[in-house]
Amino acid sequence: MRIAIVLNTSWNIYNFRMNFVRALLEEGHEVHTVAPEDEYTNLLVAAGCVHHRVRMDSRGANPVKDSALIVELYAIYKKMRPDVILHYTIKPNVYGTLAASMLKIPVVNNVCGLGTVFLKDNLVSAVAIMLYKISFRFARKVFFQNPDDLKLFVTRKLVPERAVDLVPGSGIDLQKFLPMDFRRNDTFTFLMISRLITDKGVLEYIEAVKKLRAAGVNARFQVLGAMDPLHKRGIKTEVIQEWIDQGIIEYLGTTNDVRQFIQAADCIVLPSYREGTPRTLLEAASSSKPIIATDVPGCNHVVKNNFNGLLCRLKDADDLAEKMKEMAGMENATLKLFGENGRVKMETEYSESVVINKYLQTISEFKKAS
Template sequence: MYVVNNPAFFLSHRLPLAQAALARGDEVHLATMPGASVPEVLALGLVHHSLPMTRSGGNPLQELRTLGSIWRLFRRVKPDIVHLVTIKPVLYGGIAARLAGVPGMVAAISGLGFLFMGKSGWKRRIALQLYRCALGHRNSRVIFQNEEDRDALLQAGAVRPAQVVMIRGSGVDLQRYPALPEPDGPVRVVMAARLLRDKGVEEYVAAARQSAAAGAGVQWLLAGQPDPGNPASVTEDDVAGWRAEGAVEVLGERHDIAALYASAHIVALPSYREGLPKSLVEAAACGRAVVTTDVAGCRDAITPGVTGVLVPVKDAAALARAVMELAHDAEQRREMGRQGRLLAEAEFDIRKIVQMHLAIYDAVSPRQLAAPAA
């Protein structure tokens, strides 16, 4: 059973794992909050369970209700293995799995969230205590996408070294994301992400203004939309102002990311912190040079100086300079794209990612535990 906050996130980031488990004969369930993507989940042959889960965590009674609902679900369905993805499912699902006696648990740490961006405080201490409780399952694996998140939870005593598995991201289908030649015309840079302040969207817009003021001739594209359920989201008024200003071309939400990257020359993501961003994995597969920030997750998605360029976080001027330098150096830009594709083939191929997960499921399977010793 997969436990994820949002069914749309499951479809975009974990669906190949579930399909591979189904193909080998496993019964696969998915527990999420309600959403418009649930019918698609059902059509794929998965059993869906709705959870009373909210995006925010401001109401303690609501959070306890969510934890209790997950516990009751585990007690009723009795999954052999639960795979917990995103922060709330990991924290609450991990505690519920221990209380309900679920035989095997897999937790995917796809970023530790905003609590780990700033200085330590009481909220961070509470979060670490929750991680210690949630990840204490005796028969479990904890998947990390970058070393910084791994080290933070190891040092806090929230995970044991034997639990740790490193997998760089959720993978990419290399056939659906081909590496195509750069298009003709002006150099285009694109950022594709939810429009959150901690994704660096404001720095991206500021860098576009500086590029325009310098007469660089670079076109700056922004794909995504605000996320009203997230306190870090920009507003619709912000987006309307950017459209009116014209420094960036605001595209709205796009699902044809491979085609979008094929129409561009550079991919940028000036985020403050990530697990390992799918947008940069897809950029590598598409053979596009990357400009991103020197923070956890982002630096792990590239080979610095080989497939992309790292810039300081929250530094719009450095972002603008790096983009403009690549815009005017076609040879370096194209070589970075070529190396990015090689990186994707070596590290991000969805087929390899799927096989690694199936091996983890086998390792924590109660069938494996029941097998006689050799």
């Protein structure tokens, strides 16, 4: 079969979907990738994919501006003529599905997270939700990454109930993110891994750090992730530089391999406002690291309070600071147990093989029907 995989970056395909791509190629499928070109595009081609460049801005949501994507994707799909299209992330899900529907090509969508359209109450959000409702009528299957998102879409009649299914995020490669031997740093080290936008709870993390420093808590506070000042909810570069200059955080920049940074930390923190299934938390738990995350959909499926980490209240820097203080004060045995529990949770619930097998099964059903 000719299968198209459509995302907002080639980087995303290579870093989060490559084992799935390899599984498709091993089964003899012809894999076409559709995404903006970046330094990972050539790696997709080298692996055996046929790549199609598309212009797509992953920042923000402007339905009027983004509607041009329908035309562009329509042209790509018409030329390619895939047997099935797999969409990931918001814009491919919405605009790609509309383009595919005009060509009567079956699609499988994956709702990786709800994005800001469900966090805001404005005209753009209303239009975006309407587009979900229109486009998802044409999807043969829609995978959700947590039951809360699935329930929300079904309850609001944004997707037919017959089409929905659940997968544990993009899954985690248990052989890549291996459990690490317990080791506590002399100075307890917190690490937040995230793009620097407000929805990830960056401002709450900074406020919590300020409170802990003022209270005399002896710890290191790190941030790993890309600055994105052009994003609608991005944090200005000069603001981040101020945090660095004032010694509030250690900014670690960006990396192609987070494992060394996870290994060097004692606890991973993500005070996000809402997630599908946060990749960084899967990676941390698989690596046997304790976690502090917000008690919101997505995060609270990966982190069970007082089992493999602690949950804090949404947009509450005081509560986050309390949880961080509590974590830093825990005995080694408790921290070690949290890490071990997280690894077991990943092995039993979040293995990447579960996700790959679900997709392969879905594709085989399309093959039988054709």
